Amino acid sequence: MPSIKGKVIGMSCISCANTIEKVLKSQGIIAKIDFTSATIYIDTDDQTKLQKAREKLNNLGYDILIQRSSEEFIKKERKNLILSWIISIPIFAEMILSILGIHLWSNITEKFLFLISSTIVIFFGRHIHKSGLGSLAILSPNIDSLISIGTIASLSTFPLSTILPIGNFSSEAAIIMNIFLLGNYIKNKSTISASIETEKLYSLIVNYANLIIDGKETKVNIENVKRGDIIIVKPGERIPLDGTIVKGNSYVDESSITGEPLPKSKSSGDTVLAGTMNIDGYLEIKVERENKDTVIRKILEYIEESENSKLQIQTITEKVVLYFVPSIFIISLIAFVLWLIQGNINKALIASISVLVIACPCALGLAVPLAIKVGFGILTTKGILVKDPETIEKVLKVDTVVFDKTGTLTLGKPKVKNTNLPHDIFILVAAVESKVNHPISSAITEFSKKLGIELSEVKVENVKNIPGKGIEGTANNTVIKILKSNKDSSNHNNTCSIVYVLENGKFVEKGFIEFEDEIKEKSKEVVEYLKKKGIEVFLLTGDNKSAAKKIANEVGIPEENVFYDMLPQEKAEIIKKLQNQGKKVMFVGDGINDAPSIKESFVGVAMSTGSDITSELGDVIIVGSRLESIVDLLEKSKMIHSKILQNLFYAFIYNIIAIP
Structure with a gap:
């Protein structure tokens, strides 16, 4: 993961992001920019290198601000x-009066309006010129380059009109700059809004905890709290770290993490x-x-990883944008020359400037990433993490969904329903x-x-797992x-374990435990x-026939x-078989026992609430246990795809x- 995260100011289009990455690379710094949120991930901890890079970027009108508030920049x-816009009121007033047939032109008026236009274009547009002309100087022109050249050329018509037979378009330069600044503001606000759900997750992180030290409550930095420590959380406070309640009870709102709408009793x-x-409630x-x-840290890491990946069409549009700006300069020059040949310098200027300021590569650059950013943010609020944008396209092609049973269709919290074991044997099993x-x-x-059995006096050793079957141990x-019921067993309607005890060198069945x-x-x-x-919907389970069909019938x-x-590997073989039939399979499981099936499927969905949230776990991770998140995933994927095409x-x- 990158060692530094910050905000980039001064960007106005995807070409700006490419320029910044190019400059940083020339300084030996590898960086990745998420243009939609103006976020940069820098893979360096060399502050000297970083400072030199910032100085070079400053000359181009950009800057990297580490941990700067987006709201501060927007304000x-x-x-x-x-x-x-307030300063430009006289320009608008003059234009409105001209439309009404009232003309106030005089040398003083022209000079006054030129002074206002110059202030707007040169002072308020200074960052645009710095970025545009700076990028042009290193042969990486962007939309700022188009606006900068266009407004300067338009502003220059006032002094040039005193020596050449051309019109004065200096007021138009101010209007163009104001509209562009407004567009920039709306675009920046939209990109920040697109990442607001991720920002909300960061705001959930608590920086301190009330730690019990020598029986007393002490407020400490969260980094100083270790596993096994006991912390106090009072009513109305956010829980600072994952843990287990050892004292107290309360309702806990988990909606920000799992998407569960109602508080849970804990x-x-x-x-x-x-x-x-x-x-x-008071909790320890x-x-x-x-x-x-x-x-929550794992979720944020996962989101950052997913944001650094791109759709194929996004890569294509970025390449188009790369050549778009130089093409506009060429078209503008051609338009100027064609009208100039016809002897009409006014139309030559109007045509060339219009081409420069009307082009909008930003729309192309933002079309895909902005839709993905907003869509991923919505999914995150519902406790759904998507590995990368490509997964959205894959979800839309799914025609078969295969569910695991335990913990997926069921709560995954089995209870003992019945047992015929002798009491002394059950104690050893427990x-x-x-x-x-x-x-x-x-x-x-x-x-x-519940039976009041005390297990501390039982000596247990040599406990080992028998993969896909059960466990063995000595008590x-x-x-x-203790093994799950075999394939021929049909005596039980629920999950059932058969208990065997080693007697005279042979394992003898002693009874069952039904769940x-x-x-x-x-x-x-x-x-x-x-x-x-x-x-199509399928069910795969390690349970017996009766239990499996009972659940299938109910749902x-x-x-x-x-x-x-x-067995886990047999589940994966079924997935493979279905896909060999041409089906696009989405498998939904617990992400650990079902890892082979998740990996084998076209789209692997893992339901998880642990710290095992990583990009290797599945294409999609559902944080929590909401099965209806599958519906949200399908619906929102369709929405994201439609919005990308629309944009x-x-x-x-x-x-x-x-442009024509």
């Missing part, structure tokens, strides 16, 4: 814009995330992740399962607590295997939505589209019509 730009043992709001929280590893981090293990441990010198898992509230509606859109997935008793159409049509 300054708005103030200059308002002042410029109590001792529940997990809470940094950036979420503690609404009404054991820190599970330090500042750099919190979910002791082994207490050493494993898995939903099934947690369910058994919780059930043992009080008794070797136990149940609730279906997520919106599972049925999501499946129904997909089917109405003509998208509306056809029985022939249900695959059960699947490109208007940008090309405007330039095609306006």
